Amino acid sequence: MSISAVDVRAIARLARLSIAESDIPVYAGQLSSILDFVAQMNAVDTAGVEPLAHPLELSARLRADTVTETDRRTELQAGAPETADGLYLVPQVIE
Amino acid sequence: MEWQPVIGLEVHAQLATQSKIFSGAATAYGAAPNVQACGVDLGLPGVLPVLNAQAVELAVRFGLAIDAEIAPCSVFARKNYFYPDLPKGYQISQYEHPIVGCGHLRITLDERELDIGITRAHLEEDAGKSVHGVVSGRTGIDLNRAGTPLLEIVSEPVMHSAREAVAYMRELHRLVRHLGICDGNMQEGSFRCDANVSLRPAGSDTLGTRTEIKNLNSFRFVERAIEFEIERQRDILEDGGKVVQETRLYDPDKDETRTMRTKEDAHDYRYFPDPDLLPVSVSADDLARIRATLPELPAARIARYVDDYGLGREDAALLVNEPAVAAFFEASLGPLEVPAKAVANWITGEVFGALNRAGLAVDDIPITPAMLNQLVARIGDGTVSGKGAKTVFQAMWSEGGLPDDIIEAQGLKQVSDSGAIDAIVDEVIAANPAQVQDYLAGKEKILGYLVGQAMKASKGKANPAAVSALLVDKLKGD
Missing domain, CATH: 1.10.10.410 (Arc Repressor Mutant, subunit A)
Structure with missing residues (x-):
């Protein structure tokens, strides 16, 4: 399985990672060998096997629809870099 | 050339729960920013989502009402993208295994009945809200809405005009309100839709290139946006051009749609099953129990009003639009025997008019069904004239009291002997x-x-x- 330089740039962009142009061949090689490693599983015959959504063969425990969390904005916002009027502030986003 | 529009809608209905889909924070509308956003909603490290039983229940209720197959096992997946109002960097949604499968909804338009296919409906969490203009050069983020449960209802691309699309959306709106699964408040964003629109030569059965119009939050905007988009695409195709697959936004002020993002920068969401959440199972017992709680569905209720009470379809639909109005109407038919049509006319005429003038919601009707019942009965038995009845109505609306007492006190009794x-x-x-x-x-x-x-x-x-x-x-x- 071969990952190209174009793939590496696309993956880095989706993950919002800034990578040096000179490192791209290295990442391409590493990502390719990870995929090759996993690709060994393609040799297993999975005909008739149900896809697995979760390794634990259990189903979800549900919670009752009640409000259990009260307002802790002050404490939660203490860790935020910037806030105003109860809002978290981020660099301006324009659609 | 003659072109046939093809339209499909994705409707987001906010489920009427007290708490969020994966956390115990409140979902009430209108709270101060971020007071209803807990660690789970903020995506803090170390927290885990726990699914709200009521969200599952409401989704199943919807599925049963549209005759859909309910998945005995459905799976939550992560939809990955970066945006400041999505703190985790992914939205928890359902992808390959939605809870509600293929179903259908019957709509009536111009006396024609149409069956609209529904591809699927899945559970997901809402994102937060961006607030602009509070601090210059900054965007404010309010995460109260983050984690609010949504049911995304996806129709088949089977509608062929803006009016059909609106008729479908209205029927869906009536349905979710009747089922009590969504308050349907469009101003508050509880019920909103994205429209997929494409054109193809009449008679062709391959689909043309489509555009998606995002976030339409009124029936009028849905109709206008689709109409505009059909015209825009027709102009392009007639000139020999090609429609570009893209996401567009409707601008109600200019009454036009414009490009939001094109296919080149379309998101690559990299869905995968969420390892934090186990598959959701719905048993046959659950289905039987929920099925037993289903109310009479709006289409059946409208048909009953037409057949049993002799109402016109439009009037019947007007009463059934609001479950509270339908309940008021039915309660007003007794204890005194009164013609249903007269009661319906009083509700759609005087009651609606008075509500409008007072700016009141239907839940706040200041008169009781018993009052209206007695008033209509007194017109019927000749105690009060039609004109006198309006005076009685005004009095009981503003001051309360039973019609008999008002007629007596104000000397409105008609002389018949x-x-x-x-x-x-x-x-x-x-x-x-x-x-x-x-x-x-x-x-x-x-x-x-x-x-x-x-x-x-x-x-x-x-x-x-x-x-x-x-x-x-x-x-x-x-």
Whole structure:
């Protein structure tokens, strides 16, 4: 399985990672060998096997629809870099 | 060339739960920023989502109402993208295994019945809200809405006009409100939709390139946006051009759609099953229990009003639009026996008018069904005239009280016994010899004038039907 330089740039962009142009061949090689490693599983015959959504063969425990969390904005916002009027502030986003 | 529009809708209905889909924070609308956003909603490290049982219940209720297959096992997946109002960097949604499978909804448009296929409906969490203009150069983030449960309802691309799309959306709106799964408040964003629109040559069965119009939050905008988009695509195709697959936004002020993002920068969401959440199972017992709680569905209720009460379809639909109005209507049909049509007319006329003038919601109707029932009964048995009834209605709307007491207190009782009317009628005949001559000469329309004179003389209390009958008797009898 071969990952190209174009793939590496696309993956880095989706993950919002800034990578040096000179490192791209290295990442391409590493990502390719990870995929090759996993690709060994393609040799297993999975005909008739149900896809697995979760390794634990259990189903979800549900919670009752009640409000259990009260307002802790002050404490939660203490860790935020910037806030105003109860809002978290981020660099301006324009659609 | 003749073009056929093809439209599919994705409707987001906010589920009527008290708490969020994966956390115990409240979902109430209108709270101060971020007071309803806990660690789970903020995506803090170390927290885990736990699914809200009621969100599952409401989704299943919807699925059963559209005859869909409910997945015995459905799976939550992560939809990955970066945006400041999505703190985790992914939205928890359902992808390959939605809880509600293929179903359908019957709609009526211009007396035609259409069956609209619904591809699927899945559970997901809402994102937060961006607030602009609070601090210059910054965007404010309010995460109260983050984690609010949504049911995304995806239709088949089977609608062919903006009106069909709106009729489907209205029927869906009626349905979710009747089921009590969504409050349907469009101003608050509880019920909103994305529209997929494409054109193809009439008669073709391959789909053309589509555009998606995002975030339409009123029936009117849905209709206008789709109409605009159909025209825009037709112009491009007629000129020999190609429609570009893209996401567009509708601008209600300019009444046009414009590009938001094109296919080149379309998101690559890299869905994968969320390892924090186990698959959701819904048993046959759950299905039977939930099925037993389903109310009468709006389409059936409208049909019943038409068949059993002789209402027109439009009037029936008007009553059924709001479950609270339908309940008020049904409660107003007793204890006194009254014609259902008259009750319906009072509700769609006087009650709706008064609500509008007062700016009240239907849940706040200040009169009771028993009051309206008695009022309609008193018109029927001749106690009060139609005009007097409106006075009674105004009084009970603003001050309360039963019609019988108001009629008594304000002296609105109609005079129907011939003894009392007799004298008045004699007076009118004596005072209007010219009109009486005209009437006897064959100008029957003049009778209305004479009835009017008698009504005036009785200060409006005489029963006009009784006056009219007596006048005719006396004039013709002479």
